[in-house]
Amino acid sequence: MALLQISEPGQAPNPHQRRIAVGIDLGTTHSLVAAVRHGVAECLPDNEGRVILPSVVRYLAGGGRDIGYPAQAALASDAANTIASAKRFMGRSLADITDAHKLPYRFANHTGMLGVITVAGEKSPVEVSADILATLRYRAEDTFNDDLYGAVITVPAYFDDAQRQATKDAAQLAGINVLRLINEPTAAAIAYGLDNASEGVYAIYDLGGGTFDISILRLSQGVFEVVATGGDSALGGDDYDHALAEWVQTETGVQAVSPADKATLKLAARACKEALTATDSVAIHAELTRANIHFDVERSQFEAITAALTVRTIAAVRKALRDARMTVQDVQGVVMVGGSTRMPQIQAAVAQFFGRAPLNNLNPDEVVALGASIQANQLAGNNTAGDLLLLDVIPLSLGVETMGGLVERIVPRNQTIPTAMAQDFTTYKDGQTALALHVVQGERDLVADCRSLARFELRGIPPMAAGAARIRVTFTVDADGLLNVAAHEQVSGVQADINVKPSYGLGDDQIAKMLQDSFATAEQDIRTRAVVEAQVDADRLLLAIHSALDADADLLDAPERAEIDAAMLALSEGRNSADAARIEALSKALSQATESFAAQRMNRGIAHALAGKNISSI
Amino acid sequence: MRLWRVVPRVNLQSNDFELFGVAKQFAQDRAALDARWKELQREAHPDKFAAQGNAAQRVAMQWSVRINEAYQRLRDPLKRAAYLCELAGSPVNAHSNTAMPAAFLMQQMQWREDLDDADSDEALIELRETVDATQRMLLSECAQRIDHLHDFAAAVQSVRALMFIEKFSQDLDLAFYKLET
Numbered sequence: 001m002a003l004l005q006i007s008e009p010g011q012a013p014n015p016h017q018r019r020i021a022v023g024i025d026l027g028t029t030h031s032l033v034a035a036v037r038h039g040v041a042e043c044l045p046d047n048e049g050r051v052i053l054p055s056v057v058r059y060l061a062g063g064g065r066d067i068g069y070p071a072q073a074a075l076a077s078d079a080a081n082t083i084a085s086a087k088r089f090m091g092r093s094l095a096d097i098t099d100a101h102k103l104p105y106r107f108a109n110h111t112g113m114l115g116v117i118t119v120a121g122e123k124s125p126v127e128v129s130a131d132i133l134a135t136l137r138y139r140a141e142d143t144f145n146d147d148l149y150g151a152v153i154t155v156p157a158y159f160d161d162a163q164r165q166a167t168k169d170a171a172q173l174a175g176i177n178v179l180r181l182i183n184e185p186t187a188a189a190i191a192y193g194l195d196n197a198s199e200g201v202y203a204i205y206d207l208g209g210g211t212f213d214i215s216i217l218r219l220s221q222g223v224f225e226v227v228a229t230g231g232d233s234a235l236g237g238d239d240y241d242h243a244l245a246e247w248v249q250t251e252t253g254v255q256a257v258s259p260a261d262k263a264t265l266k267l268a269a270r271a272c273k274e275a276l277t278a279t280d281s282v283a284i285h286a287e288l289t290r291a292n293i294h295f296d297v298e299r300s301q302f303e304a305i306t307a308a309l310t311v312r313t314i315a316a317v318r319k320a321l322r323d324a325r326m327t328v329q330d331v332q333g334v335v336m337v338g339g340s341t342r343m344p345q346i347q348a349a350v351a352q353f354f355g356r357a358p359l360n361n362l363n364p365d366e367v368v369a370l371g372a373s374i375q376a377n378q379l380a381g382n383n384t385a386g387d388l389l390l391l392d393v394i395p396l397s398l399g400v401e402t403m404g405g406l407v408e409r410i411v412p413r414n415q416t417i418p419t420a421m422a423q424d425f426t427t428y429k430d431g432q433t434a435l436a437l438h439v440v441q442g443e444r445d446l447v448a449d450c451r452s453l454a455r456f457e458l459r460g461i462p463p464m465a466a467g468a469a470r471i472r473v474t475f476t477v478d479a480d481g482l483l484n485v486a487a488h489e490q491v492s493g494v495q496a497d498i499n500v501k502p503s504y505g506l507g508d509d510q511i512a513k514m515l516q517d518s519f520a521t522a523e524q525d526i527r528t529r530a531v532v533e534a535q536v537d538a539d540r541l542l543l544a545i546h547s548a549l550d551a552d553a554d555l556l557d558a559p560e561r562a563e564i565d566a567a568m569l570a571l572s573e574g575r576n577s578a579d580a581a582r583i584e585a586l587s588k589a590l591s592q593a594t595e596s597f598a599a600q601r602m603n604r605g606i607a608h609a610l611a612g613k614n615i616s617s618i
Numbered sequence: 619m620r621l622w623r624v625v626p627r628v629n630l631q632s633n634d635f636e637l638f639g640v641a642k643q644f645a646q647d648r649a650a651l652d653a654r655w656k657e658l659q660r661e662a663h664p665d666k667f668a669a670q671g672n673a674a675q676r677v678a679m680q681w682s683v684r685i686n687e688a689y690q691r692l693r694d695p696l697k698r699a700a701y702l703c704e705l706a707g708s709p710v711n712a713h714s715n716t717a718m719p720a721a722f723l724m725q726q727m728q729w730r731e732d733l734d735d736a737d738s739d740e741a742l743i744e745l746r747e748t749v750d751a752t753q754r755m756l757l758s759e760c761a762q763r764i765d766h767l768h769d770f771a772a773a774v775q776s777v778r779a780l781m782f783i784e785k786f787s788q789d790l791d792l793a794f795y796k797l798e799t
Contacts (some may be wrong), residue, residue: 179668220656322795379668389660415690418664420683478679480665544674591673598673602681603629605661 019149021179021380022140023187025374026129026167028087028236029209029339031055032366033136033151034373035143036382040190041370044143052138052365057131058082059120067135076267076566079104079259085238086132088210089114089125090170091162094427096170097236102242104259113166130173137176147536150177152376154368156211157183157229160396160441161453161483168480179379181480182390184208185215186226187371188337189387191362200332200448201227203320205350205358207313208338210236214317216324216331226393228414230320232312237273239341240306244297245269247305248284254291268293276302277342303345310349317353323414334358339365373618392417398475398483401438401447403428410475412442417481422474428485431463435471458487458496534583538575541587542568545594548601555600567593630680633705634688642765644699646692655689696780699760703777708770710777722779725752729786733793742794749787756780 022035030052030491034043050069058071061082066074074082083105094100094109095268104406108115108122115122133153140148153176155167164181171178185204192202199220206213213231245265249255254263268286275282276299286293303310321327334350336358341347350358355589362370378388394417399409401423411421427435435458442450461469470490488495545568553561567590628637635642638654660666662681667674691697700710729745736742756776763773 180665319795322791379665381668389656389663390665391656391659391663416686417688418679418682476683479682548674595673595677599677601674602662602677608661 012102018382019380020140020144021149021373021382022134022135022136022145022151023369023374023376024151024153024176025184025187025369025372026087026133026155026170026209026431027055027208027368028085028238030365031136032369033133033140034366034369035140035268036373036377041373041377043366043369044139046139049431051610053132053135054084055087055132055168056082056084057086057123057128059118059123061119063120065120066140067127067131076260076264080106081120081121082263083116083118083128084403085210086116086125086128089116089233090129090158091166092125099242102262104262113162120489126170126173129167129170132412133170133174137174143182149174149380150179150376152180152182152187152372152379153178154184154187154372155181156206156208156231156233157185157213157215157226158211158233158395160450160451161398161481162441163233163479168482178378178480180390182372182375183213183215183226183229183301183392183395184368185213185229185335185337186217186236186390187368187375188335189215189219189371190374190390191367191371192335192359199351201326201330203317203334203354204337205313205317205330205334205341206231206337207340207346209340210234210238212236212313212316213285214313214320216320216326225391226414227326227417228322228324229321229393229395230316232316234567235309235312237270237338239309240273240340240343241266241269242310243306244273244284244302247301248293248295248297252293252295254288254293256288258289262328264288265293272297273302273343277344285470299344306345306353310345311347314349314353317350317483328354335367337361337364337367344404392479392481394419394477394481396441396451397443398439398441398477399450399452400425400473401440406446407442407450413476415477417477420474420476420478422472425473426467427461427464427469428466430466432466432469433461433463434459435461435487437473437485437487440481453483454485456485456487456496458489458494460492461489462492462494464491530580531583534580534587535575538587541590542571542575545590548594548597552597552604555604556597560597564590564593564597630684634692634701637685637688638692640692642702642705644695644702644761646698649760651689651693655685655693658685678783695757695760696777696784699703699757699764699773699777699780702764703770703774706768706770708774710774710781712778712781716778717776717783722782726782726786733786736793739794742790742797746790749783749790753780753787755785756783 018025020035022033025032032051032053034041045051046053054069054072056068056071056075058066058074058078060066071082072084075084089097091113092112094107095113097103097114100107106117108117113124113126115124116128130363137148137151151171154169155164159167167181170180185206188204188206189202194409200218201217202217204213204215206216211231211233212235213229215226216228218225218227245256248265248269256262265286265288268284272282272284276297280299281296283294283296321331333356334354334356336347336350341360341364347358347360375390377383393414394411395413397409397413398411399407402408410422410423411419416423436455437458438447438455439453440447440450441453444450458471462562468491472488472490474486474488475483476486486495514589545564549564556564571586571590575583577583633642638651638658640646640650640654651710659682662678662685664675664678667678691701703710729749732745736745756779760773760776760780763769763776
């Protein structure tokens with residue numbers, strides 16, 4: 001007999017049905033966490049009412065650390081151990097950081113990602129980001145007094161595969177379930193699109209602390225389509241601070257040499273820049289070791305010394321429009337994102353280029369986190385009435401190296417994701433039994449000018465004449481923009497594939513090691529944590545399958561249903577076990593038992609869409 | 619009286635036209651394709667199944683990929699034409715068959731020379747107009763050959779010519795870019 005569950009109006013039948021999901025803007029200079037509460041997206045404040053968390057972590061001798069404001073306060077006094085703007089180092093090697101000599105850090109050079117040597121040992125940018133993410137996670141969990149179900153984390157649209165993967169690794173390290181990585185400008189559009197119900201083509205001009213992104217988005221019928229993206233992953237408000245600091249040193253003849261002096265001057269330059277937003281003239285003060293700087297700066301002088309930076313952003317805007325095959329006239333509005341867009345010369349340059357005043361009625365610091373939280377709320381299944389669908393594109397072309405160091409492009413940039421694309425290759429020598437594949441990302445024709453993502457080999461090809469083998473290389477890019485590559489020799493059936501990760505990101509063993517000594521797990525017994533996580537995953541899965549059965553149980557015949565019911569019962573009983581591996585095995589068994597059910601449900605979904613079209617077109 | 623509708627069955631092996639529920643022909647309404655793409659993605663996108671476990675995620679990913687693939691092909695007139703020829707048993711074989719009429723090749727060479735000589739925005743714009751006009755002409759020839767004459771062997775010729783023009787068009791874009799920077 002079937003039982004009907006009856007609940008009071010307005011009461012969810014299951015108290016755990018509402019999942020805590022947040023949006024996180026992991027920024028270069030500061031980070032924020034936001035959530036949808038009572039139907040409204042809002043940034044979550046810390047104990048002292050501040051929503052902004054400076055993206056700064058200070059490592060102390062003995063293993064402790066300061067995160068956020070206390071770390072920021074130590075930027076000048078302990079510059080070498082206080083890591084700011086770690087986002088610029090994510091998925092980057094030392095050679096990528098052109099201004100490394102100007103930074104107050106001791107870098108460790110690795111082939112994949114650089115490290116920063118502190119008094120507490122070497123720190124990967126991923127660990128620094130994980131410390132920031134964990135702080136925001138605890139803030140959300142304290143706010144709701146509940147565990148976090150998951151988060152949508154934003155990345156610059158221009159982030160390549162290495163940088164996206166590094167961001168996901170950081171979230172894993174912080175114990176956060178990533179519902180989705182989305183592009184920052186897209187998150188901003190979500191915040192504006194829903195609040196203002198805008199339709200049409202929009203440009204999102206995002207000048208943050210360390211990155212500049214321009215995205216051309218088409219908004220219609222609740223769909224956010226990214227038509228083109230562009231920008232510069234090494235241009236932001238920090239560069240305006242640097243330019244001002246350099247200029248002041250030249251004008252006054254006072255040089256900042258020590259790490260502490262450099263940091264002091266940088267903070268002074270930032271304060272001066274911010275003051276110039278509201279006034280025409282302000283003095284820059286900095287107390288350095290050898291001499292003090294006290295120097296009057298006119299806004300017009302500041303604008304003149306940074307004009308080249310502003311021009312670079314407009315050049316990138318022009319290029320993105322060309323990629324979108326659009327002109328300024330096609331753009332119905334420009335959304336301003338990032339604290340640096342508060343600078344009057346930026347507002348003016350953008351208004352002049354587009355011939356219209358930009359939209360800036362939401363707080364440019366918060367807008368990305370707010371949009372991410374709306375998407376997170378939707379992905380967690382809290383907003384079943386919502387019809388928000390995000391269709392994203394891949395920001396940079398993906399390809400493989402061919403003879404002569406040339407790139408054969410397999411997935412062109414701005415392709416809508418998820419996507420899978422294949423290209424056939426062959427052997428070039430008689431009897432060749434292996435093929436080395438070098439996966440690269442970038443727009444240039446030479447491998448040397450592109451970013452190397454991974455190398456792997458397809459072995460065991462039976463000896464054939466040159467050109468006889470048919471090797472199909474398939475690139476699959478998921479909705480987060482992360483790549484998987486598979487190579488398949490079609491005559492013999494030999495196969496090899498790789499999650500594009502090890503050559504630039506962190507290996508799973510490195511992640512495991514970091515997890516062990518990470519802040520996120522320091523206070524908890526790792527084993528207990530594993531059991532709790534396995535139970536949470538099991539409950540999530542059971543809930544999902546319950547609701548799938550509620551909707552589409554008629555697709556199953558009796559034996560199929562019995563198999564699923566048995567697997568569900570086994571997991572429901574087994575979830576209380578203290579053995580994480582056992583719970584995981586039962587979860588896996590249930591997943592496998594429902595695989596064909598899931599496929600049939602998808603078929604039904606598509607058929608419904610087709611039927612809808614036929615009826616409406618009659 | 620109740621009417622029962624027969625819902626067309628689609629699967630991952632359905633061709634692009636079946637998947638999108640549109641007529642198998644060259645002439646297509648771009649706005650209808652766009653709307654249809656979004657409708658289908660709304661059903662199949664992995665985000666819709668984010669809270670439903672790995673099995674649903676994987677299947678959603680397959681469908682979403684398939685829908686994107688079909689959309690890329692349907693919305694691009696050149697890819698759509700090549701696909702229709704392939705479905706009709708006349709594949710374009712762009713890599714192995716590059717023979718083109720002499721007159722066409724002469725015109726291409728002339729354009730290349732014009733492109734090399736162009737040193738102003740006006741010269742490039744004039745060339746752009748010529749190229750776009752030729753492209754429009756060839757596309758309507760292609761539509762005629764596929765939708766009305768059902769002559770796919772002839773349509774393949776138009777498709778090959780259009781491929782040359784697309785390549786040239788990209789080089790022209792690059793020239794605009796170089797002139798600007």
